[in-house]
Amino acid sequence: MVVKEFISELRTAFPDVEMEQAQTNCDLGNNGYVHVYPKSEDEIVTILQYANEHGKKIVVQGNGSKKGFGGEKETADILLSLSKYKGIVEHGAGDMTVTVKSGTSFQELQEFLSEYKQQVSLDPSWPKYASIGGVIASNDSGPKRLGYGSARDAVIGLRIIYPDGTIIRSGGKVVKNVAGYDMNKMYIGSMGTLGVFTEVTLKLRPLPKKESVVLISFPEGSFEDIHAFAVKILDSMMEPVSLEFLNPSLAQKLIGKKQFTLAISFEDVESSVDYQVKMIQDMKPDQTTLSILLDNEELQSFWNQLYSISPNGVEGNLETKETEACLKVGVKNLSVLNVIRDGQMLQDSHNLVVTAHGGLGHGICQLNLKGAREDVASVITNLCQIVGRLKGYVIIKHAPLSLRQEINVWGDKPTYLFLMEGIKSKIDPNHVLNEKRFLGGI
Amino acid sequence: MPLKLKTKDKHIKKLAEIVNGPKSILYLKEDLLAYDCDGFTIHRHMPKAVVFPKNTEEVAAIVKYCASHNLPFLARGAGTGLSGGAIPINEEVIISLVRMKRLVHVDLENRRAVVEPGFVNLKLTNSISEKGYYYAPDPSSQYCCTIGGNVAENAGGAHCLKYGVTTNHILGLEVVLPNGEIIEISSDGIPDAPGYDLLGLLTGSEGTLGIVTKITVRILKNPEAKQTVLAYFDKVSDGSYAVSDIISAGIVPAALEMMDKIAIEGVEAASFPVGHPKDIAALLLIEVDGIEAGIDEQIKEILEVCKKRNVREVKVAQNEQERARWWANRKTGFGAMGAISPDYLVQDGVIPRSKLPEVLERINQVSEEVGLRIANIFHAGDGNLHPLVLFDSRKPGETEKALKAGTACLKACADVGGSITGEHGVGIEKMEEMRFVFNEEEIQAQTAIREVFNPKNLLNAGKIFPSPGRCVEIKKEMKATSVKSEEKLLEFS
Numbered sequence: 001m002v003v004k005e006f007i008s009e010l011r012t013a014f015p016d017v018e019m020e021q022a023q024t025n026c027d028l029g030n031n032g033y034v035h036v037y038p039k040s041e042d043e044i045v046t047i048l049q050y051a052n053e054h055g056k057k058i059v060v061q062g063n064g065s066k067k068g069f070g071g072e073k074e075t076a077d078i079l080l081s082l083s084k085y086k087g088i089v090e091h092g093a094g095d096m097t098v099t100v101k102s103g104t105s106f107q108e109l110q111e112f113l114s115e116y117k118q119q120v121s122l123d124p125s126w127p128k129y130a131s132i133g134g135v136i137a138s139n140d141s142g143p144k145r146l147g148y149g150s151a152r153d154a155v156i157g158l159r160i161i162y163p164d165g166t167i168i169r170s171g172g173k174v175v176k177n178v179a180g181y182d183m184n185k186m187y188i189g190s191m192g193t194l195g196v197f198t199e200v201t202l203k204l205r206p207l208p209k210k211e212s213v214v215l216i217s218f219p220e221g222s223f224e225d226i227h228a229f230a231v232k233i234l235d236s237m238m239e240p241v242s243l244e245f246l247n248p249s250l251a252q253k254l255i256g257k258k259q260f261t262l263a264i265s266f267e268d269v270e271s272s273v274d275y276q277v278k279m280i281q282d283m284k285p286d287q288t289t290l291s292i293l294l295d296n297e298e299l300q301s302f303w304n305q306l307y308s309i310s311p312n313g314v315e316g317n318l319e320t321k322e323t324e325a326c327l328k329v330g331v332k333n334l335s336v337l338n339v340i341r342d343g344q345m346l347q348d349s350h351n352l353v354v355t356a357h358g359g360l361g362h363g364i365c366q367l368n369l370k371g372a373r374e375d376v377a378s379v380i381t382n383l384c385q386i387v388g389r390l391k392g393y394v395i396i397k398h399a400p401l402s403l404r405q406e407i408n409v410w411g412d413k414p415t416y417l418f419l420m421e422g423i424k425s426k427i428d429p430n431h432v433l434n435e436k437r438f439l440g441g442i
Numbered sequence: 443m444p445l446k447l448k449t450k451d452k453h454i455k456k457l458a459e460i461v462n463g464p465k466s467i468l469y470l471k472e473d474l475l476a477y478d479c480d481g482f483t484i485h486r487h488m489p490k491a492v493v494f495p496k497n498t499e500e501v502a503a504i505v506k507y508c509a510s511h512n513l514p515f516l517a518r519g520a521g522t523g524l525s526g527g528a529i530p531i532n533e534e535v536i537i538s539l540v541r542m543k544r545l546v547h548v549d550l551e552n553r554r555a556v557v558e559p560g561f562v563n564l565k566l567t568n569s570i571s572e573k574g575y576y577y578a579p580d581p582s583s584q585y586c587c588t589i590g591g592n593v594a595e596n597a598g599g600a601h602c603l604k605y606g607v608t609t610n611h612i613l614g615l616e617v618v619l620p621n622g623e624i625i626e627i628s629s630d631g632i633p634d635a636p637g638y639d640l641l642g643l644l645t646g647s648e649g650t651l652g653i654v655t656k657i658t659v660r661i662l663k664n665p666e667a668k669q670t671v672l673a674y675f676d677k678v679s680d681g682s683y684a685v686s687d688i689i690s691a692g693i694v695p696a697a698l699e700m701m702d703k704i705a706i707e708g709v710e711a712a713s714f715p716v717g718h719p720k721d722i723a724a725l726l727l728i729e730v731d732g733i734e735a736g737i738d739e740q741i742k743e744i745l746e747v748c749k750k751r752n753v754r755e756v757k758v759a760q761n762e763q764e765r766a767r768w769w770a771n772r773k774t775g776f777g778a779m780g781a782i783s784p785d786y787l788v789q790d791g792v793i794p795r796s797k798l799p800e801v802l803e804r805i806n807q808v809s810e811e812v813g814l815r816i817a818n819i820f821h822a823g824d825g826n827l828h829p830l831v832l833f834d835s836r837k838p839g840e841t842e843k844a845l846k847a848g849t850a851c852l853k854a855c856a857d858v859g860g861s862i863t864g865e866h867g868v869g870i871e872k873m874e875e876m877r878f879v880f881n882e883e884e885i886q887a888q889t890a891i892r893e894v895f896n897p898k899n900l901l902n903a904g905k906i907f908p909s910p911g912r913c914v915e916i917k918k919e920m921k922a923t924s925v926k927s928e929e930k931l932l933e934f935s
Contacts, residue, residue, distance in 0.1 A: 094686050094796035168887045174792040176824045176864040178596045178646050181888045185642020206692030237666035272736025330632045333552045391630050410636045416625040420638045422894035439637040
């Protein structure tokens, strides 16, 4: 297909929609010959209908931070960017709910809410780039999901456009709702394969009155002590918002200590936070070092660094020859210790850098790999075996296209894949949206 | 050896063989009477038979048999559902899961437990409380409702304000699909399994997508401390504003419940009176839990909010006994209406919290319009209202009036951007009201999902979604049938 002809065809079909021919390709794929930037829901509807009727394929993206997540193709016909579809639709401050257009960046949303001392209690990677639609579509979460849950706990309503242009509302604006099937859940984490989110409604939480992070770094070889200490915290009356286990490479970047480190964070009223910090100080195992982050700047900088440790699809790394990948690993809570430890061991046995962290209260880990392509590929294969033995899963959240074409991004097909294929074919029978970007080639 | 059964029905004979004997099947009319409805008693229908499988394989075999012989079937737990989800309107074979009631596994370190669907909700907390753990979702029927039923209905409860409803606590499921195939989704309880979130879709699907045979749930550590506050208001609006103010103050109470004057009259006349003043307009029952060191600060703030909103009297429970009495008074609130009215109809609307005063006013108007008293008991913190329409079915026309009032209350909720059900489910009761919140395309989007799981629609057909012919039929029948409070053995919020 000649791209020039295609774009002029699109310009005729949508004279008012902003669009451009694709610029240079990056190595992540998931591009489109033509990029369109709708500014209204009507425009999104007409673009989808056009593609559906003309056999065109669409890649959906917010700001592109997850360009390296799933997908086996260099480019689709159209890249539908929601980066210009943004803003707050409705904020019920008293109801503690917000409806926001899907292209709004997570950071913009939080900044808006902070004026009301409220927040969306999610902590995804790259808040300055990640659009709320993308966070929900990819079901991204961070260390604080231990205390606050994940997207499926925060989203109460969605507005989604199906490939045939039908506008579907799921859920609503209330925090408790069992009318009909819980369609929100199905759309969350569906990687844009079912429809295009235009609006997301979330329940909010008050900003905590006080926050503190306690960092405990362990000496080498004290793996059993770490396990025992973690169990002791989990079995106590304490209510940490995160209990994140950091590998030495990551701890060095964040706090300058090349040691396995536990980051235990508390958010509550002041007296409660102080009391729990004191409890941790009293429990501190021998031969460990403890530091406490208390003031806002320190805390902000710690979290910001942690949220931007993974590679993203916006900044890219075309200048370096190194390959970067990011893995999401799910295991049972305490198996996180094994995953992070083995990740560190793989760094030592291969010539690459692994920065890794995982939540001991929720079982989700993130491992970032950086090194020569073959080392990255080999470590991924090794990790898949290790995690397989722990009965967990590995999802490749970010990798160059060429690597994704070789390695199975979503892992093995479940026995019930046919149900998912059935869902996809009911909603997007022509496979217009994000083709082959999801589990089992959906 | 062939089983001795008092029937010639070949299907019943075959089903009896699958469950290994006559003691695991009911098929005589007198035995089936107890299964003609659930907690929603306005509509009744006799099942073909009730079978009691002991394990997943038996469930699968029953389902396979039914599917291959085009026999409609449905699953049932304790039968406490309030929207008619387990009523066999198509003369279904009822698959009762009450004999699958084992606590299979508890893993405290990883904070999860595996139960069979017939396991009773409260039993789980009781089984792990000595170790300091509990299961959070607490429907008022928790002492007898099953976790399988909770999954089907995505059950809520008073403490869901802080801890979420059933779906927030389900980590894995074993499911028998409507064709008899057994699938396991995240059976190890690891969150975010790759692929569409089928766990989320199945939870709350009211038994129309599959039959859950094993459930992995999240368990939580008991909070270090809790305190409970009771506040009496002379004006409903003051109580409503206090609810909003507490939340706006940045407090997330574990529970925040409200009752109005008529409801208070009911609970005080019933089995668990606590001596609430008779002349107050509304009361709030507020519970805060968490780290002991932080509780006093929050309680202090709650007391201040109440005072600012002209509270007449406010008190903190002095001990566990007092707290338990206050909660027993609240949790038996629905049944208590039987003490002041021969019949009642409970509704389950949800509204944005800030619309409380407006909607309560509208419910008041509805009450005047139809000439029936309406009591309000509700989970105010999350805007989940339970208007209780009081009526006397012996008086001609009152049942119709009550149904009309119930629908009008749901309309009032939907009109302010709310929902028609927060925790009771749609069942057969609110199928028509689904149109208050969803358009035709949105309803079709949902039935398309049912077609994926349940293509022959033999499993629990005719529930949740309105289809013109059927709905009219049921509404007609509902109008023709009366409801007696004393018949409602299982009445809960």
